[in-house]
Amino acid sequence: MDFQAFYQLSYGLYIITSVWDNKKNGFIGNTVFQVTSKPPTMAISVNKENYTHDIIAESKFFAVSVLTRNTSMDIIRTFGYNSGKDMDKFANVTVQTSENGLPLVLNDTSALFECRVIKTVDAGTHTLFIGEILSAELVQPNADPLTYKYYREVHKGKAPAKAPTFIDETDIKAGEEIYTCQICHYQYKASAGDPDHGIAPGTSFEDLPDDWTCPVCGATKDLFEKN
Numbered sequence: 001m002d003f004q005a006f007y008q009l010s011y012g013l014y015i016i017t018s019v020w021d022n023k024k025n026g027f028i029g030n031t032v033f034q035v036t037s038k039p040p041t042m043a044i045s046v047n048k049e050n051y052t053h054d055i056i057a058e059s060k061f062f063a064v065s066v067l068t069r070n071t072s073m074d075i076i077r078t079f080g081y082n083s084g085k086d087m088d089k090f091a092n093v094t095v096q097t098s099e100n101g102l103p104l105v106l107n108d109t110s111a112l113f114e115c116r117v118i119k120t121v122d123a124g125t126h127t128l129f130i131g132e133i134l135s136a137e138l139v140q141p142n143a144d145p146l147t148y149k150y151y152r153e154v155h156k157g158k159a160p161a162k163a164p165t166f167i168d169e170t171d172i173k174a175g176e177e178i179y180t181c182q183i184c185h186y187q188y189k190a191s192a193g194d195p196d197h198g199i200a201p202g203t204s205f206e207d208l209p210d211d212w213t214c215p216v217c218g219a220t221k222d223l224f225e226k227n
Contacts, residue, residue, distance in 0.1 A: 011148035013067045015079050015105045016044055018052055020059035024103050025052045025084035028076060030148050032064055040133040042115055045126045051084045056129055060117040063102040068143040069150060071108035073216070076151075079105075081184045081217040098135070110143040111136065179205045179224040184217035188224065 017026035031045035044062060046053045056062045067075070078089050094106040098114050106112075115131025179188045188194070188208075193201040194215055199208060205224070213220055 013071070013076075013146045013148060013151055015065040015067065015075075015109075016046070016052065016062055017065070017103045017105065018055040018059050018062045019101050019103060020055045023055055024090065025055055026079055026089055026103065026105060027052050027084075028080035035130060040136075041118070041130055042113060042133050043128055043130045045123065045128055047126050049125075053127060056117065057120070057127070061100050061102055062115050062117065062129060062131060063098060063104050064113040064115070065105040065109040066111040066113075067146040068108050068110045068140060069146050070143075071146050073218075075105075075108055077217050100134070106139060110140045110145055111138050113137075177205070178227045180227055181214045181217060181219050182223050182225055183219040184214060186214050186216040187227075 011030040012032065014029050014032045015026050016029045016032070017024065019025075027046075027050055029044060029046070033043055035041040035043050042064070044064070046056065075093070078087075078092070082089065090103055090105075096104040096106055096112075098104055100114065100116075102114055104112050104114070112135075113133055114135045115133050117129050117131050119130040121128040121130070176189055176191060180186070181188075188205055190204045191201060193199040193203050194212075195201065197212070197215055199212065205221075205226075208221060210221065214223070
């Protein structure tokens, strides 16, 4: 199977949020799509191990913030590579509360959607939540949405391990020494370096400065493992 073929599928990047019993949380998702226009419905795919999964399952509501191309990596790190069980993800972002009490993240957001779950589909490791769209709002009408392709190629980002699109790239490439971040699965390759942070191609992992960190999630060098 050629795993590179999966990268030809098109995705966006979104913050999906929900609240139930005074617990609120959100995560970065890339599987959000419109199902029908009349009535307007939307579907999301959520890993069953994700803290937000059970909150959506109990509350029967979820919200989606469509991220823009200029989304800061701080937002990606907070909502994509941390657990809401360990931190308040909303502590340092601007949040608007919807009529149904959902936390709507406004930072680097081009549009907002609020949905009520009308059907769930068991997809093995994930659940598909299909929701009736209760409201839709443009926040930055002229902003380009952040696509997964742009995130991978420009931000050099990787899909979190719990994402539907996660691919273990050690199954794709062989023959080069690769060090993988154990938090977000970013892979450092000497041939590519990290030019955006002053690391020239050809720099071995051992020669990286001690204060170098993962360009995606900010993990330190000791959290990388050699493949």
